[in-house]
Structure formats: C-alpha cells, structure tokens
Amino acid sequence: MAVKETNRIYSDLDLSFGAHPITGDVVKKYDVNSVKQALKVLILTQYYERPFQPKLGSPVYGMLFDQVDTITANSLKLRIELLINKFEPRVRSQQVDVVPLYDENAFEITMYFYVIGVPDPVTFSTILKRSR
Amino acid sequence: MAQLNVTELDFAAIKQNLKIFMQSQEEFQDYNFDGAGLSILLDILAYNTHYNATLAHLQSNEMFIDSAVKRNSVASIAKTLGYTPTSRKSARANIIFQVDPPTTYSGTSLTIPRSTQFTAKTTNKTYTFYPKEDHVSGLVTLETGQTGFSFPMELIEGKRVSNNFVVDQSNKSGPFVIPNINVDTTTIRVRIQESSGNATITAWSYYDDITLVDETTRAFFIEEGPAGLYEIRFGDNIIGKQLSVGNIVLVDYIVSSGAAPNSIPNFSATQTFTGSGETKVVYLESVATGGQEKESIDSIRYNAPKFNATKNRVVTSQDYETLIRSRFSNINSIAVWGGEDNNPPIYGKVFISIQPLPGSIITQADRDIIARDIIRPRSVVSIQPEFVDPIQTYIGLDVSVNYNKTLTSLTSSRIESEVRTVVQNYFTNNVNKLQKNFYYSKLLGLVIGTTESIFSASIQVKMHKRIPIIFGIFDDYEIRFNGNLETETLVSTNFNTTITGRQYEVYITDQHNMTVGDIGTLVLKRVSDDVIIGSNIGTVDYTTGVVKINNITVDSLSGEETELRIYVEPFGDAANVLTTNLTSTTESSTSAVFPYASRNTVLTLDTSSANATANTLAGLTVTAIANSQE
Numbered sequence: 001m002a003v004k005e006t007n008r009i010y011s012d013l014d015l016s017f018g019a020h021p022i023t024g025d026v027v028k029k030y031d032v033n034s035v036k037q038a039l040k041v042l043i044l045t046q047y048y049e050r051p052f053q054p055k056l057g058s059p060v061y062g063m064l065f066d067q068v069d070t071i072t073a074n075s076l077k078l079r080i081e082l083l084i085n086k087f088e089p090r091v092r093s094q095q096v097d098v099v100p101l102y103d104e105n106a107f108e109i110t111m112y113f114y115v116i117g118v119p120d121p122v123t124f125s126t127i128l129k130r131s132r
Numbered sequence: 133m134a135q136l137n138v139t140e141l142d143f144a145a146i147k148q149n150l151k152i153f154m155q156s157q158e159e160f161q162d163y164n165f166d167g168a169g170l171s172i173l174l175d176i177l178a179y180n181t182h183y184n185a186t187l188a189h190l191q192s193n194e195m196f197i198d199s200a201v202k203r204n205s206v207a208s209i210a211k212t213l214g215y216t217p218t219s220r221k222s223a224r225a226n227i228i229f230q231v232d233p234p235t236t237y238s239g240t241s242l243t244i245p246r247s248t249q250f251t252a253k254t255t256n257k258t259y260t261f262y263p264k265e266d267h268v269s270g271l272v273t274l275e276t277g278q279t280g281f282s283f284p285m286e287l288i289e290g291k292r293v294s295n296n297f298v299v300d301q302s303n304k305s306g307p308f309v310i311p312n313i314n315v316d317t318t319t320i321r322v323r324i325q326e327s328s329g330n331a332t333i334t335a336w337s338y339y340d341d342i343t344l345v346d347e348t349t350r351a352f353f354i355e356e357g358p359a360g361l362y363e364i365r366f367g368d369n370i371i372g373k374q375l376s377v378g379n380i381v382l383v384d385y386i387v388s389s390g391a392a393p394n395s396i397p398n399f400s401a402t403q404t405f406t407g408s409g410e411t412k413v414v415y416l417e418s419v420a421t422g423g424q425e426k427e428s429i430d431s432i433r434y435n436a437p438k439f440n441a442t443k444n445r446v447v448t449s450q451d452y453e454t455l456i457r458s459r460f461s462n463i464n465s466i467a468v469w470g471g472e473d474n475n476p477p478i479y480g481k482v483f484i485s486i487q488p489l490p491g492s493i494i495t496q497a498d499r500d501i502i503a504r505d506i507i508r509p510r511s512v513v514s515i516q517p518e519f520v521d522p523i524q525t526y527i528g529l530d531v532s533v534n535y536n537k538t539l540t541s542l543t544s545s546r547i548e549s550e551v552r553t554v555v556q557n558y559f560t561n562n563v564n565k566l567q568k569n570f571y572y573s574k575l576l577g578l579v580i581g582t583t584e585s586i587f588s589a590s591i592q593v594k595m596h597k598r599i600p601i602i603f604g605i606f607d608d609y610e611i612r613f614n615g616n617l618e619t620e621t622l623v624s625t626n627f628n629t630t631i632t633g634r635q636y637e638v639y640i641t642d643q644h645n646m647t648v649g650d651i652g653t654l655v656l657k658r659v660s661d662d663v664i665i666g667s668n669i670g671t672v673d674y675t676t677g678v679v680k681i682n683n684i685t686v687d688s689l690s691g692e693e694t695e696l697r698i699y700v701e702p703f704g705d706a707a708n709v710l711t712t713n714l715t716s717t718t719e720s721s722t723s724a725v726f727p728y729a730s731r732n733t734v735l736t737l738d739t740s741s742a743n744a745t746a747n748t749l750a751g752l753t754v755t756a757i758a759n760s761q762e
Contacts, residue, residue, distance in 0.1 A: 012162035013169040028159075029169075038167030045167075051179040052143040056166055087166045 009117045010034045010090065015041070035090050035115050036124050042087050043080060043109075043128075058083045064130040068105050073098040076107060090116050104129060141185045147178035197433055206429050207356040210436035214444065216340070217356050217432045218461060219317040222388040223289040223423030224497065225252075225261065227399055227414050232280040234409030242281040243268045248403060250287055252396040252420065259393040261287035261420075262386065275415065281406075286497075288319060289393045289420060290386035298328075299379040307355070307363035308381055314426070316388040317362055322352045325380040333382070336366075341444060341509070345372045388423065391462075396420040421495050424462050431461060446511045452484060455506055460498065464489045465565035467522075467731040482511075485520045485732035487566050523597075525613065526738035527563075527570055527709060528699075528751045529555060530592035531579060537758040540585035544756040547583060551754045554582045559737040570709040570735050587759075593707055594621075594749065596738065598695035601627075601686045609684075613677030614733065615710060616703035619644040619652060622672055622679065625697045626659050626690035626747045629666075636665055637690060639747055640681065640698070642672050650674040654681060659690075659747070674703070691746025699749060709735055 012034035014027040029037055045057035058079050066072040077098040084093045094112040101108055106129035113122055137149045151174065154163040162168035194205040197213075207217055227250075231242060243266060250261040269281040293315075297308040310320070326332045336350040345351045351372040357363040364383060367373050375381070397419045401412055427435075438454040446452050449468040457463055467485045471478035484502070488494050499519050507517045535547055542550075558578055563570050572591065579589045597611050624640035637659040642652040651673055656666030670681040679698060689696060702709055711733040738751030 010162050011160055013160070013173070015169045015172075034162055034168070037169060038162070038165055040167075041169070041172065042167040050172075050175055051182075053166075053175070090165060 010115075012037060032115050032118055032122050035088070036122070039084065039088060039091070039111070039124060040126065042083055056087065060128070064107070064128055068100045068102055068107070070100060073100045073107055076109070080109065080111070084111075084113070092116060094121070101127070106130075141182070141189065143178055143182045146181045146185075147174055150174050150177055197436060200433075201429075203360055203429050204358040206432050206436075207360070208358070210432050211355055213436045213440035215432070215436040215439045215458065216317075216354060217427040218424075218459060219362060220314045220388040220390050220426045221318065221422060221424045222316045222386050223259075223391070223393040223396070223420035224264075224495075225287045225289075225396070225399065225420040226417035226497070227285060227287060228417060229283045229285060229401065230274045230276075230280055230413050230415070231283075231405050232274055232276065232278045232411040232413075233406035236409070237406040239406070241268060241270045242405060244283050244285070244405070247292060248401065250399045250401050250414075252289075252393065252399045254393070254396060257392070259289050259389060259396060260291060261289050261399060262292055264288055275413070276411075278411075280411075284417075287399065287420075288316075288386055289396075289423060290316060290319075290388040292384060293387050294382065294384035297381040297383070299375045299377055299381065301377055304366070304375050304377065305368050306352075306365035306375075307357065308365075308383065309357055309359075310362045310364065310383065310385065312385075312387045313360055314387050314390070315362055316386050317354050319386040320354065320362075320364070321384050322364060323382045324350075324375065325382055327378040328380065339372070342371050347371070348373055390425045391423045393420050394423045418495060418497075422462075422498060424460070427461055442510075444510055446507055449482070452482065452507065452517075455510065456484070456486070456502055459502070459506055460494070462489050463487070463494075465567065465734075467566035469731050473731075480514055481516045481518050483518050483520050483732070485522050485566055487522045487734055520732045522566060522732050522734045524734050524736045525709065526596050526598070526736050526751070527559075528594040528596065528738040528749060529575075529753070530594070530750075531555065531589065531752070531754045532591075532757065533579060533582075533586045533589040533755070534757050534759045535583070535585040536587055537585070540583060542583065542585070544758055547586070547756040548754040551579055551582050551586075551756065552752065554578050555752060555754070556737060556739075559735075563735045564737070566734055567711060567731060568735065569711055572708050592701075593709070594699055594701050594738075595709060596697045596699040596749075598697050600694075601689065601696050603686055603688060606683050606685045609679075609681040611679040611681075611698055613679070613700055613702075615677045615707075617672065617674045617677050618701040618703050619674055621699075621701035622652070622654070623699050623747070625693055626745070627696060628687040628690070629656070629685055630687055631656075631665060635687060638665065640669065644674075654679070656684075672700075689746065691743050691748065693743075693746045693748065697748065711735060 008030045011028050011030050014029050015037060016027070018027045020027050043058060043060050046061050047057045047059065048054045050056050060076060060079055063072060063076055077096050080096050081093060084091055092114045094114065097110045099108045106127050108125065108127050110123065110125040115122055136153045140146050140149055151163055154160065160170050163170045163174060165171060193199040194202060197206060197209040200206045200209060210217060229244065244263060245266050246263050248263055252259050252261060264286045267283040267285050269283050271279050272282050274280045274282060293312060295310065320338065322336045323333050324336055334350060336352050339345050339351040339353060345367065347369050349367070349372050351367055353365045355363050355365060366375050397416055399414045399416070401414070404410065435454065435458045439458050442451040442454050446455055449470065452468040453466045456466060463486055465487045469483050471481035471483065474483065486494050503517050531551060533547065533551055555575065558575055562568060572593065576589055576591060579591070580586050595613065599609055599611065620642055622642040626637055626639050628635055628637050638656045639659060640654055641657055642654055644652045651671055653668050654670035654672060655664045656669055657663065658665050669684055670679065672679045686696065711731060740748055740751045742748060742750035
C-alpha cells in the first residue's frame, strides 16, 4: 500500500508503467518529474486525439515534417509556448528555445521554466525528430 | 468512503464523476491536469463508459416500437405483433386485348401466356406490364366485326422474376429470402418440385391466418427479414406441411416500380401471336392504379399495434379502419360506421367510406379485395360491408381582418396572402379528411394569430355542393347539408331550362314558407330580371339541411361549369360545419341501399373564382383593412 509523502506537491503515474522493485506497484513520478512527463505528453498530443476534447493538443507532431529551418523552429516555439500557457497551469514558462538540427532533420527543444511551488528553475530538453 | 455517481451518460459528466471519485483518493494529485498520465487514463475510462452507455441507449431504443429507428427493428417488433409490413405494390390495369389473325392462321384458339409483355409509356419512361395469368380464347366476333381472339385481362406492372431454392436439412421450414427489395408480395407464387430427378410440381398457397392451417396444408408464410427483404417460410408438420430435403422451391413474383406507373392508359403488345399481318388492339377498361411504395417505418409504427389490437377480427369500426389501412397505404382517411348509426338505420350492414390520397383512386377491384379478402374472413357473420363514396361539401370563406398598421411593416396584400395560407393550411391539416369537422372559432383563432398586428377578424361561411347533371331529362335531386341552414340564402348557379317549349336562363333560390315552419319552397328565377318563372320546384328543410329538387330538366349550364352548384349559408353567425352523423330518432326498417349519414362527407375549401356568367361565387376571399386604432 502506497503511503502519501507529505512533502510532495504533485504525483502521477509513470507512463512507462514499470513495477516498483519492492512494492510491486506501478512506479510513480513526483513533482518536477511528473510535470515534465505531462509536458512531453501535451507536446506530442495531436488535435482530435483525445475523445471529446478536440482542441487539446498541438500541431507539433505534424510540423516535424515541415522544412527544417528557423522559420519552422520559430513556429514550433510559439506553439509550444501557447500550449504550456493554455494546458499546464503548474508551469510558469520562462523561455522556450527551438534549434533546427539540419543534419539530423530534427529540432532540439529546450524549455526553461519554474514549477509553481518549487523554488528551483527547471530545464527540460528534448530532441524531436520525425520518424515516419 | 468514495462514491462513484453512475447516473451520467455524457462524456464530460462521466469524466467529472471519475475526477470527484479520484479526489477522495490519497495517492494522486495530478488527475486534474490535462497532460497528466492519470488524466489520460481517466479519458480512456470515461470514453469506455460513454461507449457502453451509448450502446445500451441505442439497444434499448431499438427494443420498443415507439423509439426504434432502424427498419429491421420496427419490422421485427411488428412481427411479434403478428403484423407483416406491406411491400411495394404494382399498378394494375384492366384491358380487353383483341387479336385479329391473318388469313394464314388456321388455329381456332390462342393462348396469351402470363409471360407476355405489354408496354405503356409516360412522357419519359416506358413500363412493362404482364397478364396476371395465362389467358385462352376461342374464335369470337371482335369489336371491329372481324373474327378473332378476345382476352379480357388484368395487367400487372413490373418485371417477372423467378428464384429457385434447394431444400436441405437446415432449411426444411425456410426461410428462403427473396433477393429483391421491391417485390410485390401479393404476386408471389410458390411451387414445389419434388427433387432434381422428379419433375412433379405442386402449388402451395399463402396463408396469413394459422387457424386455417393444419399439418397437411401446403401453406407458405411471408415475413419481412432483417435486411428489409421478404422471406418465405413453411410449416413444421404441425402448423403447415414441412418441406423435405431435396425439394426445390420455385418462387416467381413481380418486381414493382411502385406508384410511378399509376394512371398510365396506353398499353401495347409488341409480340406477334398469330403471324405476320395480324392486327392487335388494346381496349382500356381501367387505367393503371393501385401502385404504391413499400410501407414506411412510421406507417408500421402506427399500424402494427392497432392491427394487434384487432386480433385479426373486424368487430368495431376501428378494427375495420386498421385492417384496411394495413393493406392499402394510399389512403388519406377512412370512415366506418355501423348501419345502426345510419339515418335511417340499416341493420346488418357496415358502411365504409375511403378517401384516397390526392392523385390516387380506390378502384372497384380494390374494394372487392377489401370486402372479399380482408373483411369477409374476419368479420362477424351476417354483417355485410357496403362501400360509400366520399362526397364533398365545399366551404367558401369571406375573411375580413383588421390590422394595426403601426405594428407591422407588411402591406395589406402581404397580410391577405399570409391569412390565405393560414386558412389553406387549416383545411389541409385539420379538415380535408373524413370524420373531420370545420370549427369556426378554431379558424378564427388561427386567422387572428397570423401576425401580431391583426386584432380582429370576421369570417362569413358559405357552403355548396356540386351535382353532376344529365342534360335534357327530367330528374329529381336530393342534396344533404347535414346541418341547420339560414333561411333564404340558397342560390344555385345559372342554367338553361325549357318551360312550356321556351328556353330560359334561370337559377334556383328559396322562399321561407312561414306557415309550414322550418321549410322553404324552391323557386326558379329568370337570370335577366329575377322574375319567378317556376314556383314550388322543391323544398328545403332548414333544420336538417335537406334540399329536394323535383322534376326539373337542365338543358345546359351557363359559363364553363360542368356541375350544378347549390350554395347555402349555415345557420348562425359563428357556424361550425360538422360531419358527425345525424342521430336517428325512430327505429325503422328500410329498403334504402344508400346511407345518408354525413360520415362520408369531406369538407373541402372552395378555391374557385367568381364567374358572373355562371353565377359562381368566389371561394376564398381575404380582405385586410388597415386601422391605426385597436
């Protein structure tokens, strides 16, 4: 039986659904990590993907197939900022950088933000590359 | 203890309920954020619940005849009520087909097989008709005076199709599905061939009443299947004889074009029967009628429970209406009343009046089918059905409305046009059917409610009947208005008559005879100077509305008229016109054949234009008067 840790603000299921080595429960994520996971989910959710919530999501997935250049990178940046402001109230966004990686046909995305209730700044970086 | 509310059906509400449930848990705090993993799981849960709820909702809807949407659900429920939805029906026509053979033809008889094609054309399409059955004729004298072959026959529109089914262990009682959705089920013929090696063929008959079927009866039954196709079923050796393995079911039928070929009159046969040089002539007895579409879902919904209530017996007048409606879908309204309600009472008879839908007619053949096949096998013994034609009473209205011109920007002609539409709709929807009455106050309310600017209205009601006239012979006429009439309002259209060898243009009017009571005398007045030239040519009873014209001869009608019209005004300022029957006050036996109940009266809006030559009055006139004060 999981016991609530009182000093934790946020907790969520780990979407890898791995088992805890000791308790056997589904592994959880806490605080900054749970918010980071949520941001990743939001960015990769497309419009009309969730039942009855057509406007939840972003066109980021589709934009990865656009020309890899600064124009697309700038557009991605704006979309991600908008997405965070709209759907993730736990985050106060400071900055989003999107750098086109021409040789790899990919974009490197770095987000600098604060999680509300957590004093330290957080940096979350990921590379988005079209796969098919 | 966490509680999960399970009353919601909507996705958002289900998800909200799950969130409330989660709030009472201690483990997770991220359920309420869109990106959270738990939120995704909630979406899946809510979607799944919603999916099942919708499925259950649709399923339960389809289980009841009132809420079922799919035709196969409605037909299936109707099947449990013992009701088979009517199929498309082919138009049928009656002709006499005569063949004058060439001199080289030596035969003394000729057969026209049921596979013979006759064609008939409308302006843009050609339809095929087939004889109902094989016809054989010997040599007779034709209409032309020549000797040849003559075939009075009924033609059925459509395309003859046949299907064969082999019986195996799994379908000894059927069903055998007819793979044509437009089949006319009344034309289905079923024959059974013993086996592929034994060509013996027996005919089997259609039954819709199992009380007439025992274990040896060669009966087949027809049902509508799940895909809207009709199925043929056979007995189980208890109710109806069962088929044997190896039997071949030979089914033939006509695939119908529905109502489209109705009213076609011009038939011809292209085939040669007796050799080159023959002359073929088709004499028309009745145009193609009776073609109709497959019964609609709404019609099944309406008819099936009522059919079930009749228990396949005709006892009450409602039973007659339901059974007749279940077989004919081109009926607008029906009135059925027992002879005891008639005036005068005629016991032992039930009177049926059928108003067909506009553009269709109920033929004598249809009436024969209704009497012989529908009513007779199900009716109480000693009750004779009698058909009565609907008769029309035309109601003319002079509508005058006052409207406040400060409340509207509509012109008076526009208001008149809208009032006219309201009146016409009232008649179409509420009056122009059997057993429907015209209520003055109801129409007045509708007229005043046409626009907010109308603050008062008055309606003058006039009614008339149209009498077909045989010109040049002395005849008596009796017209029944079935209600109280105003005195000295009767007037006819103009006509020519001969009195003592001299022809006059005259009209009929009434004079109230104070000495006799509520009886008036009919007189003939000359059109040119309104002088009475024929006194006492009949009577009008102002109480019962019976007008009797005795022994007049009409040479011709003035203007372009084809029927003589008798106009009267109903009694009172706000007169209703009712079609309920007159209650008889005495029980008397009579040999009268035709009933005089008013239940066969259809009230129709008179839309004719005024014609001074014929003295025809304007039917519907509307006047809008602008007034700034209310």
